[in-house]
Structure formats: C-alpha cells, structure tokens
Amino acid sequence: MRSIALTKGVPDFSEGSVSFDEDGHLERGKTPTVMNPNDERALQAALQTKVRHGGHVSGMSMGPPGYSNVLQETMESVYTDDSYLLSDRELAASDTWATAITLSAGLETYRENVADIDLVFAGFKTADGETGQTGPQTCWAMDWPIVTHVLALDIDPEERTLRAKRLVEGNVDEIETVEAPLPCFVVTDPEFEPTYRKASHRLTRKRLRAETEARAADHDERLTVWDHTDLNLDPDYIGLDGSPTIVSSVDPIPKAPSEREATMVDPDDERGMEAVLGELQPYATGD
Template sequence: MRSIVLTKGVPDFSEGAVSFDEDGHLERGKTPTVMNPNDYFALQAALQTKVRHGGHVTGMSMGPPSYASVLEEAMESVYADDSILLSDRELAASDTWATAITLSAGIEKYQEEIADVDLVFAGFKTADGETGHTGPQTTWCLDWPIVTHVLALDIDPDEGMLRAKRLVEGDVDEIETVEAPLPCVVIADPEFEPTYRKAAHRLEHKRLRAETQERVADHEEELTTWNHQDLNLDPDYIGLDGSPTIVSSVDPIPKAPSEREATMVDPGDDDGMGQVLEELQPFATGD
C-alpha cells in the first residue's frame, strides 16, 4: 500500500508568534512557520492505513526550503518513510490552482520513477488561505476519485477499494458510507479519529513509532527535492504567472485592543518583587 500525504507550512498564529508591520500586514519572514493544523488529520488517516495494511508513506509539500522542517514534523507524526519537497523560485506566489498543478506533477513523477500510488491524503483546508481548494483541484488534475470530509476509513486490498464514512453537512448533519476504487484522494475531516482496536495494530503502532525516531534524526537523508524542471513544468503555468486568482484588495488585520494594564517589575527590585509576591500569594493558598 503506497500513500502520499500532502502537507503545507503556514504562519504560526499562536499568541505572540505572529509578526505584523505598522499597517497590520502579516510579515511572513518574521513569523515562524508550522505545519498546517488540519493536515494532522490527514497524517493520522495515513498512519492508520499503514498500521493496518503495511506499506510505504511519503510526505510531500510544495514551498520554500524551510518547509523541510514541516516535512520533518509530518514524518514524526505519520511515521513516514521519506519526504519530497517541491521547491524553487518559479513556484513562488502560486495560488491554489498553480499549487495543484505542481502537486499533481509531483505525484505523477513519483508514479513514473518510484512506484504506483494507492492513496493521496490531504487536509480539509489551510489555516492561512482556508479555501479548501487544493486537495480537490489536485484530484481533478490526476483524474482520480475523491472522498471528502472523511471521518473513518478502511481499505480492502484484494478488491482495491476504499470504504469510508464521511460527514454530509446540510440542514441536519448526516454520515454516509461510500466506496471508491483505488487510487483515490482522501480529504480527512477535522473530526477524523484513528482507531486501533486490535492488539496487533497497537503493537505495530508502537514499533513504527520507535523505528521513526531514528529516521527523523536523519531527516535530511530521507528528503528529496524536485524543482519545476524536474517536474517538466512550464513556468507560464506555475507560480505567480500561472495563478489565475486576482486579489482585488487586502485589508490589514486590526491590532487587538489591550484589555489589561501591565506593570513592569525589574527582578533586581526587591520592593517590586515583594509586591508581586503579595499579589500572587492568595492564589497559591487557594483564596
């Protein structure tokens, strides 16, 4: 069973980590990059498949060289066997369509040069764009079936079939069971929870975790980088030139108003530190 998990780096939006300029625009160069939170569920779906059916898992991302750390984090989460980074300047400023073209080209190159792929896993949406377009657009480029909002899944290797439960949102949320032939793309829902009911599966999960710790330590040895020439992509159809999305305007993010006053105390100020102790002491005693 061969799987590819698509993942992306996004700005770290946790409190205190995001950097804005004086106009309220995000400064990506000064903001730490982390793995897209929704990709975690895709990683868990891929890991469950590997634990139950064995095989090989590859993490794949498109982005700058710094995204190698995102793939390293993905490897640690999904116990992936290796990673592929699609990266060069021609790919910069891609919208979802140009990104999908690049990712599908990466998957096709993988199939031509490495092995056939049974499953591609992707997250529901990214924390920065939140369009939810990249997974379905990549599927369209591959001309594969796609199952979205997946809550639970299993594979029948003999029949080459995916069986999944997916969330259907409407006036009333419903869950439907669907089947799709392999290869196909799975978009994991944020409600996805892996299950390991058999003792053999729990033991295999433990074995893979121990095995991956050594591999993550030498992640660069397991990382392959392909540029647009490796993927045989025309620069006119990727990056900014190949992105049909037009941004009409950008509104700065307003700075949150301060809701409380802060008193600065120098640790060397005995009187000041005494006042801090007096303030905290009632909480330490439970009052």
Template sequence: MRSIVLTKGVPDFSEGAVSFDEDGHLERGKTPTVMNPNDKFAVQAALQTRVRHGGHVSGMSMGPPGYADVLKEAMETVYTDDNYLLSDRELAASDTWATAITLCAGLETYQEEVGDIDIVFAGFKSADGETGQTGPQTAWAMDWPIVTHVLALDIDPDERVLRAKRLVEGDIDEIETVEVPLPCFVVTDPEFEPTYRKASHRLTHKQLRAETEERAADHEEHLTTWNHEDLNLDPDYIGLDGSPTIVSSVDPIPKAPSEREATMIDPGDEDEMSEMLEEMQPYATGAGD
C-alpha cells in the same frame, strides 16, 4: 499499499508567535512556519492506514526550502519512509490552481520514478488560505475519485476499494458511508480520529515509532527536492504567471484594543504577595466566577 501525505507550511498563529509590521500586515519572514493544523488529521489517517495494512508512506509539500522542516515533522508523526519537496523560485506566488497543477506533476513524477500510488491524503483547508480547494483541485487534475470530510476509513486490499464515513453538513449534520476504487484522494475532516483496536495494530504502531526515531534524526538523507524542470512544468502555467486568482486588496489585521490592566508585583515583597494570594483565592475555589 503506497500512500502520499500532502502537507503545507503555514505561519504559526499561536499567541505571541505572529509578527506584524506597523500596518498590520503579516511578516512571514519573522513568523515561524509550522505544519498546517488541518494536515495533522490527514497525517493521522495515513498512519492508521499504514498500521492496519502496511506499505510505504511518503510526505510531499510544495514551498520554499524551509518546508523541509515541515516534512521532517511529517516523518516524526506519520513515520514517513521518505519525503518530497517541490521547490524553486518559478513556483513562488502560486494560487490553489497553480499549486494543484504542480502537485499533480509531483505525484505523476513520483509514480514514474518510485511506484504507483494507492491513496493521497490531504488536509481540509490551510490556516492561511482557508479555501479548501487544493486537495479537490489536485484530485481533479489527476482524474482520481475523491472523498472529503472523512471521519473514518478502511481499505479492502483484495477488492482495491476504500470505504469511508464522511460528514455531510446541512440543516442537520448526517454521516454518509461511501465506497471508491483505488487509487483515490482522501480529505480528512477535523473530527477524524484514528482507531487502533487490535493489539497487533498497537504493537505495529510502537515498532514504527521506534524505527522512525533514527530515520528522522537524518531526515535530510531521505528528502528528495524537485524543481519545475524535474517536473517538466512550463513556467507560464505555474507560480504567479499560472495563477488566475486576482487579489484586489489586502486589509491589515486590526490590532485588538488593550482591555486588561496589569499590576506588577515583586515576588520578594511579602505584603504584595499576600495581597495577590487574597485576590486569587476566590478564583481558586470557584467563588470568583
């Protein structure tokens, strides 16, 4: 069983980590990059598949050289055997369509040079784009079946099929059971939860974690970087030139008004500390709710 996990680096939107300029625009260069939160569910699905069925798992991302750290995180969490970064200046400013074309070329190159892929795992949507288009568009470019909003899955290696439960949202949320042939794409839902019911699965999980600690320490030795020439991509169809999306305007993020008042106290002042404890005590007992 050979799987690929697609992951992306996004700005760290946690409180205090995001940097904005004076106009309220995001400063990516000053904001830390982390793995896209929704990709972590795809990572968990890939790990569950590997624990249950064995095989080889690779991580793949498209972005600047700094995304190697995101792939390192994938190695540490999904225990990838190796990682692949699609990166050069010709790929900059790609929209979802140009990204999908590039990822498709990356997957095809992988199959030519490494081995046939059984499953590609992708996250629901990115925290910075929020389109949810890249996974489905890449599946379309590969001409592979795709299952989205996956809550649970398993593989029948003899029949070469994937069976999954997926969330169908509507007036009433329903769970749909589907079956698709391999190779295929899987887009996980944020409600996906991996399960390891057998003792053998839990032991395998523990063994993989131990093996990965040494590999992740030298993750760069297991990283392959491909540029657009390696992928045989025409610059006219990738990056900004190959992106049909037109952004008409970018609005600054409004700054939230300061509504909280802060009282500064000296930890060494007993009177001030006593006043603070008296103020906080009702909340500690639940009376201040």
C-alpha cells in the same frame, strides 16, 4: 499499499512576524513556519492505513527550502518513509490553482520515477488560505475519485476499494458511508480520529515509532527535492504567472480587544501596591 500524505507549512501567527512583499504576497521564506493543523488529521489517516495494511507512506509538500522542516516533523509524527519537496523560485506566489497543478505534477513524477500510488491524503483546508480548494483541485487534475470530509476509513486490499464514513453538511449534519475504487484521493474532516482497536495494530504502531526515530534524525538523506524542470512544468502555468487569483490588498489582522479591565499601578505608589497586595492575599492563603 503506497500512500502520499500532502502537507504544508503555514505562517506561525503566534510569532507575530508575518512578512508580505509590496504586492501583498506572503514572503514564506521570511516568515516563521509551522505544520498546517488540518494536515495532521490527514497524516494520521495515512498512518492508520499503514498500521492496518502495511506499505509505504511518503510525505510531499510544495514550498521554499525551509519546508523540509515541516516534512521532517511529518516523519517524526506519522512515521513517513521518505519526503518529497517541490521547490524553486518559479513556484513562488502560487494560488490554489497553480499549487494544484504543481502538486499533481509531483504525484505524476512520483508515479513515473518511484512507484504507483494507491492513496493520496490531504487536509481539509489551510490556516493561511482557508479555501479548502487545493486538495479537490489536485484530485481534479489527477482525474481520480475523491472522498471528502472523511471521519473514518478502511481499505479492502483484495477488492482495491476504500470504504469511508464522511460528514454531510446541510441543514442537519448527517454521516454517510461511501465506497471508492483505488487509486483514490482522501480529504479528512477536522473531526477525523484514527482508531487502533486491535492489539496487533497498537504493537505495529509502537514498532513503527521506534524505527522512525533514527530515520527522522537523518531526514536530509531521505528528502528528494524537485524543481519545475524535474516536474516538466511550463513557468507560464505555475507560480505567480499561472495564478488567476488577484490579491487586491492585504490587511493585518487586528489584535483582539481585551475582555478584562486592567488597573495600572506604579511600583513606587505605596497605597496602590498595598491595594494590589490586598487583592492577592486571599489567594496566597488559600481563601
């Protein structure tokens, strides 16, 4: 079983230092980056598949060189066997369409130069774009079947089919069970939870974790970087030039207003400090 787990770095908004250029495009190379939270569910689905059925899982991301850290985190958390980074200046400022074109080219290059792919896993949406488009668009470019909002899944290796429970969103939430032939694209729902009911599965997961520690520590030796020439991509159809999305403006996210009232007290104000101590004393004595 050969799987690709797609992941992405997103701005670490908690750091408070998100950088944009004069045209409103995010400067990812100058912005602290963390793994996209929704991708963790997709990565867990890939790990569950590897634990249950064996095989090989590769991590793949598109972005600046610093995204190698995200792929290393992927290896540490879900025990991927190797990593592939699609990266060069021609790919900068890609919208979801240009990103999907690039990712699909990465998957095709992988199939041509590494091995056939059975499954591709992607997260529901990213914390910076919030569109939920990249996974389905990449699948469209591959012309594969896709199952979205996946809550649980398993594979029948002999029949080469995927069986999944997926969430149907409408006036009421429903869960349906679907089947799809391999190769297949899986987009996990944020509610996806991996399950390891068999003792053999839990032991396998423990063994994989031990094997991965040394591999992740030497991640650069297992990282392959492909630029747009490696992917046989025309610069006119990728990056900013290949992105039909137009960013009209970018507004900073305002700081949320405080929900609590605060009283400012000068440390030199004896009466004020006595009032503060009076407020704190009951908590200090356990009352």
